[in-house]
Each structure stands twice: as C-alpha cells, then as structure tokens.
Amino acid sequence: MPLLWLIVIVLVIAAAGYVLGRSRALSSAGGEIRGMHSLPSYYGSNAMMKSVVPAFLLLVVWLIAQPIWINMSVSGMIPESEVAEGSNLGLVMSEVRRTADGIDAATAEGLMTQTVANGSDPAAVTAALKDAGKIVTNELTAPILAAAQEWRAEQKNGTLFMTIAVIAIAVLGLLWGLKEAHADFRARNTVERGIKAILIAAASIAILTTIGIVLSLIFNTIEFFSLYPASEFFTLLEWAPSFSGRGGASALGILPLLWGTLYISIVALLVAVPIGLFAAVYLSEYAGPKTRAFAKPLLEVLAGIPTIVYGLFALLTIGPILLTVFGDEGTGWMQGQRAVMTAGIAMGIMLIPFVSSLSDDIINAVPQAMRDGSYGLGATKSETIKQVILPAALPGIVGAVLLAASRAIGETMIVVLGAGAAARLSLNPFEAMTTVTAKIVSQLTGDSDFASPEALVAFALGMSLFILTLGLNVLALYIVRKYREQYD
Known part of the structure; x- marks a missing residue:
C-alpha cells in the first residue's frame, strides 16, 4: 500500500x-x-x-x-x-x-x-x-x-x-x-x-535535527578520511580531484578553497560594512520619521531578493563593468567576467541590509540620555556620534559584522556564477577563484553515489565549513555578551 x-x-x-x-x-x-x-x-x-x-x-x-x-x-x-x-x-x-x-x-x-x-x-x-x-x-x-x-x-x-x-x-x-x-x-x-x-516533541525536533546533521557530517567525514589521508587534505596547496582507487592521484587540499572563501568574504565585507554602517547611522541619527519609514523598508527589500538573482546580476552586470575597466581595454588586470571582485561586490550588496538592520537596532538601543548629555556639554551631532554613540554600540556592531561574515562564508550561488570554479592561491582580486561551498555543490552534482569518494569529500568540506562558521558565530556571541552595555 x-x-x-x-x-x-x-x-x-x-x-x-x-x-x-x-x-x-x-x-x-x-x-x-x-x-x-x-x-x-x-x-x-x-x-x-x-x-x-x-x-x-x-x-x-x-x-x-x-x-x-x-x-x-x-x-x-x-x-x-x-x-x-x-x-x-x-x-x-x-x-x-x-x-x-x-x-x-x-x-x-x-x-x-x-x-x-x-x-x-x-x-x-x-x-x-x-x-x-x-x-x-x-x-x-x-x-x-x-x-x-x-x-x-x-x-x-x-x-x-x-x-x-x-x-x-x-x-x-x-x-x-x-x-x-x-x-x-x-x-x-x-x-x-x-x-x-x-509541543515538547515539536520543540525537540530542532535539537534532534541539529544533532542529526552534525552526526551525519562527522560519520561521513570519518568515512572519507578512511579513503584519503587527512594530513594531505589539510596541508596540500592544490585541489585537483581525480578519484581512482583509494584517492588515487587526487590532490585534495582544502587550503585553496578556504583562501577563496575568505578572500571573497573579505571583499564582500569591505563593501557591506561601510555602506551598511553609514546607512544605519543616517537612519537612526539623521533621517526624519517619514524618511526612515520609507528608506528602511526599501533598504531591507535587498534581503528578500534570492541569491540566484544576485548571482545573475554579478555575471551579467558587475562582471562586464569590471572587465571594461580592468580588462584588456583598461589596465589589463582582469581576463574574464568571473573574478573575486565580481562575486565579492555582489555578495557585499546582498549583505548591506543585514549589516544596516542589525546596526540600526543596536544604535537605537543607546539611551537618549547619553545623547542629551553630550549635547549639553557642547558636542555637535557628528562628535556625539563618533565619541558617544558608536563606542557605546561598538560591541553589538562587531557582533553584527561577524554574523554577516558567517553569512558570506556560507554563500554559494553568487560564487558559482560570479567567481568561477578555479581553485587557486592568489592575491589578485581580478582572477577567478572558488569557495568551499561551490566545490560542495560540484562534488555532489551528477550520478555519483553518496558512498563514493566524490561525494564523501563534500562532507569533509562541509564539516570544515561548519566548524569555521560555528567559530565565527561563537566569537560574535562572546563579543556581544562580554562587552555590550545594558541600559535602563
């Protein structure tokens, strides 16, 4: 039946x-x-x-x-x-x-x-x-x-x-x-x-699901390392999978993938953090009620756009613009539309509402009495923002930036469409690179069985990425809890 x-x-x-x-x-x-x-x-x-x-x-x-x-x-x-x-x-x-x-x-x-x-x-x-x-x-x-x-x-x-x-x-x-x-x-x-x-069982589903995800990653990672040495996985500077036998002649070093992940994330944060923080300061300190009621929801619309749309935007708009400026007709630094800068800029635009919304809430949590006291001592609005409000809100802002970094590290579609698939160690931001998440997708795409090395290596990559993002989230929570100011 x-x-x-x-x-x-x-x-x-x-x-x-x-x-x-x-x-x-x-x-x-x-x-x-x-x-x-x-x-x-x-x-x-x-x-x-x-x-x-x-x-x-x-x-x-x-x-x-x-x-x-x-x-x-x-x-x-x-x-x-x-x-x-x-x-x-x-x-x-x-x-x-x-x-x-x-x-x-x-x-x-x-x-x-x-x-x-x-x-x-x-x-x-x-x-x-x-x-x-x-x-x-x-x-x-x-x-x-x-x-x-x-x-x-x-x-x-x-x-x-x-x-x-x-x-x-x-x-x-x-x-x-x-x-x-x-x-x-x-x-x-x-x-x-x-x-x-x-209700208790329903509340326990999230916990059990998390435990199941972690255990599946752990067991499949152990299975992969039984076929391929862990020392080479974490130390080789090359990613060239060619599975034959027990690893065969494959070079499966995660370092090029981690470098691409961190490099693209840094570029994204360099775009998102200044723009998002400045937008938060404007909305919380300078904008009037009508402007804020219009601008804040409009800014947060960016958070509702699917990441595949950002990937297409990176490939069809950002890439050609950068190629025109930095390609053969310009400086000659860029050889194709897919590059670290292409994916980083698109990902940074995606993270702007994430940074601005969290920072705006944190800045608004600073008591008005601190502002009034600063004004009473003769400080201007800009001096009050620089010397009173931002220092008071800094722990929360740092936590928001670290959470945005975790979001950037886990992004996939923008990287696949905007950064390319080349696993390399390079400082040139106009070269194509790839990330851990993109390689997880490529290793699980096709007809390979989940018991094969081609699929098992994706679990090892996923476990490494899980530990990295978990560490960033724990660090963000530690900073927020240790240094945050609580006001009545």
Missing part, C-alpha cells in the same frame, strides 16, 4: 474516533453537558489523539529503522570478492539498492521482462534494465543480483507488516479512546497533557 494511502486511512480512523468519542460521551451523560467532567470536544479529541499519535509515531520509527535493518541483513550476503580494491561495502550496497529500485521501477511501469523477473542471468538482467531505461552503471554479478532480489523481498514484506501494524495501532487507540469516553472521565486533563507532550 502506498504511504499516502496509509496516512489517509489513519486520519480517517482518527476522525471517526473524534466523532464517536464525542457522541459516546454525550450519550453516557444522557445528552446533558452539565453532567460531564469536560466538554464533549475533549472526549472526541482524546479518542482522536490516541488513534493518530501512536500510529504516526510507529510509522516514523518504522520508516527510519526498516532501511537500516534491511541493509544490515542484505549486506551479509555480499562476499568479500565483490568489494573491489578502492571500493567499500557501502558502494556495493548502493549498487544493490539501485538494482532493486530499477527492477521495481520497471515493474511499476509495465516494463518488467521475463529475464528480469527470473533473474537467472545477471548480464541479461543488466541489458534488460538498460533497455527499459533503468540504467545500471556496472555489469551485475550474481551475488549483487541475489542481494537486490532479497532487498526487494524484505522491503515488500516490511512495508506489508508496517501497514498492518500501523492500522492495528490506530484501531486499538480508537477503542481505547472510546472506552474512556464516559461522563466521569477527565478528558480535558488528558488532552492537555497530550498536547503538552506534542
């Missing part, structure tokens, strides 16, 4: 539980609401919650655990001879899953042939799947084909058992809720406790 239909069935059972629970509670009180402990809706909600919550909880757990269980069961069927040098069991299991999915897709589309159904000749099955458009990357072997057939069988049985178990739990929950649907039952208390538990 398709997953969508299973969810619909559970929801129908839950809806029936609400109606039956409400009517049963009313009947037990003789139709008199005043004789019931709780309102009728609480009795219906109690039956509905007992139907849907355990069923969906079982469904989620089953969907997570079933692939893990099948993978552990089927992987034992793979002989060591199938794990070629430079490969691993994960790659072989990926081939098993692709084969099983190809057979399932051919079956669903009516392309199932007798050859595929029998599965007696691996070469014939490979050819049949390719003819059906369900491409198998390699020639199948007998153990892989047998493992794929076992995978399909266990997945089919697991789905059947899951459907039966989920519907049974939903029905049992319905009966439990109906049994409690009598006038003396404290339905409101039960429902409120259940809602509180659901």
